[in-house]
Amino acid sequence: MTRSILRWGIISTGGIATEFSQDLCVDPSTRGVTDISHAIAAVGSRSVASAQKFIDGLRSGPETEGWSWGAKNGVLDGCTPHGNYQDVYNDPNVDVIYIGTPPNFHHQNAKEALLAGKHVLCEKPFTFDLEELDELIALAKSKNLFLMEAVWTRFHPLAGAVREVLASGTLGKPLRFTADFSMDWNLDNEPAEHRMLNPALGGGSLLDMGPYPSVWAMLLVHQNPHNTDRDPKVINTYQTVYQRTGVDLNSRWLVEWKGLCQGQLLSDLSCPGHRDATAILQCAEGDLVVEYPPYKAETFHVVPRPDRFPGAITKKTTYHLPVAKGNNGLSYEADEVARCIRAGKIECEKMTWEESRIVQGWFDVVRRSGNTALKGLKGTAGK
Template identity: 30%
Template sequence: MVQNFLGYGIELWGLMATGDIARLFAIDLLINPETRGTQDIHHVITAVASSSSIKSAERFISQHIAPRQSQAIACLAYSSYEEIVQDANVDIVYIASPHSHHFQNCMLAMEYNKPILCEKPLTVNANQAQKLYETAKQKNIFLMEAVWTRFFPLSIKVRQLIQDGEIGEVLRVYVDNSTGVDISKLGANHRYLDMGLAGGALLDIGIYPLIWVFQTMYHTREKSQRQKPSRVFGMLTYEKTSGTDQMVSAVVEFPASAPNGNTASHGIMATSMVLSNDPDDSRVSGATVRIQGLKGEIQVHGPVHRPEWIRIIHKTAKDGSVQGYESRDIHYDIPAGGHGMYWEADEAARCIRDGKIESFVIPWDESVTIMQVVDKIRAQAGYTYPEEIESTQYPLNLKKRTVS
């Protein structure tokens, strides 16, 4: 990171891959940070790499970066990931490749001592995540899983409400993130249907319910008091042709509730490719997250990954008995027409500026614990991916992705 004459910390980003998530990230990254109240960080994109062709990287730059970034700032296109991690004008690499390739791509970046913001899920399994964090610690390199939902002001508010005891001890959290895709219209190489890309619902969209379960029932306890799940029960339904998972339901039991640990608590998550939690796309289906405590409930409305508003419902009592309920709504706009990905980028930049190798908003041990839950769900169903993408061996030459 460099300082300019205005006092900004300027973070130079290299984007690894050029798919849809990289596009959204690039657009958000180049929105004026002052529109979201950020005064200390400024983001610049200096390189883009595509594993398929340099033309893909060049097209990405011309469509999504050049119209939003000063032409005086050079943004180079690369046809390989090896080139971008060797670029001295890249402070941090954003990895947006398929999660099947995250382990190999993160190891490559750390081989060249590049700090990393890697899309969720960080890896395919917990062993890979553990190996990445051990390597980052050994090499003293910043590494953060890009769990963007964690950094939304709405999410921060929900966590604070729980920690303040607003709804009492949280005993149960329901989360549903289901997209309602017509699988018959997807090509055989779509990431949902490609086992070689660790395709299916669980790792792609099912991570978000687990993010909510953990940020409300685990992360809201004091760090020294956080306890791993005591039991995990999961069920999977498969897409017949590809063999990928199309629907997952799971219950995660924590030995202590939040915020004080007075009793056990349950996180109940559901995800599906073929069903939808918002079937008519009008938001009338109600809350996608329900956080239930002894004194009331917090309901989260809007897409699970990009929530829009919350409703806080309290029990009203008199002389020790419940008289009724009262509620209030809080809406959260995402500034400047953004998608909400800039907040995680701000966090990564500040951590690097301050000499941190880990973000406490999504700490390493928590990322590993979430992947351990995923592993248990898969193990109960006997669900495995190809050996090469489950491996912790580096380097391995994985197959090229169809769209980079």
């Protein structure tokens, strides 16, 4: 089979953009892919020199790294450095834009890319608020362009195995759900301008970390065969304010799927997450427990209920499904984007606009119900 090649323009040269670009440079066959390949056609940064440094870094990968394959096999051939983002959007050699900027810039960057006629993969959270997201969706529809939130966890091998377990029906009806993403950032030792502390960059735990407990809420509860509520609502919230800059130190929100169950979600910058249980779905016949970290989980367990309350599940079963060796884990979503665009799709069935809207709506409720510096801020929809 002839591989179809998707040509990427990379916006931003920070950490997540680096890892994504590295994965574009990994041999697709390492993850069993034979129909897709990727090329990096352009990189945009604050200066041409900065963009060129980013490209040079990708070209000089150590032989021990999976992404060293790309420089030898044409992934970076002809890659153009640009000293601004607009030139990447306008580059005729670019098919799709990857956006890895801070959350407050996602709407502006994605809108400009769509207006230039480019498909878009945008890092999470998709936008700052729901109004921004709705404008992007309307624009993608009007221009017949692909648009997707980059929730990489959904495309990992483990996510597929979780779906199979739920579809089997062995766990029974969900009764309760909990998930969190917590890290001890030691914030007092970080400068106030740091992206996790700066309100102007969407700082705090909610927008940066909240997508991860949310992805497990969507995979384990919302997509569960027992669920019929397509619009689950936040029914309770709480945010702890980090006083030095006014962002949220942690956020908690309770979501209800009517007729099914409730889910408690947590993001926290003050405490490490629990190693053995970053997400737990408790069901009528047994429980499904996902190990930390929520963004790149490699192991989950199906476990019996406590002896006093037995269910049909009588023994523990462990599933271990790491991402393919040499891949950071972002390659899977890039492959999905390539297949969708090749098929002429503007929306991905595994990461729908509807589900992005649900999660974005949760964040809006939590943020507007709290007392952080982001509470009254509005996005740039219509601008």
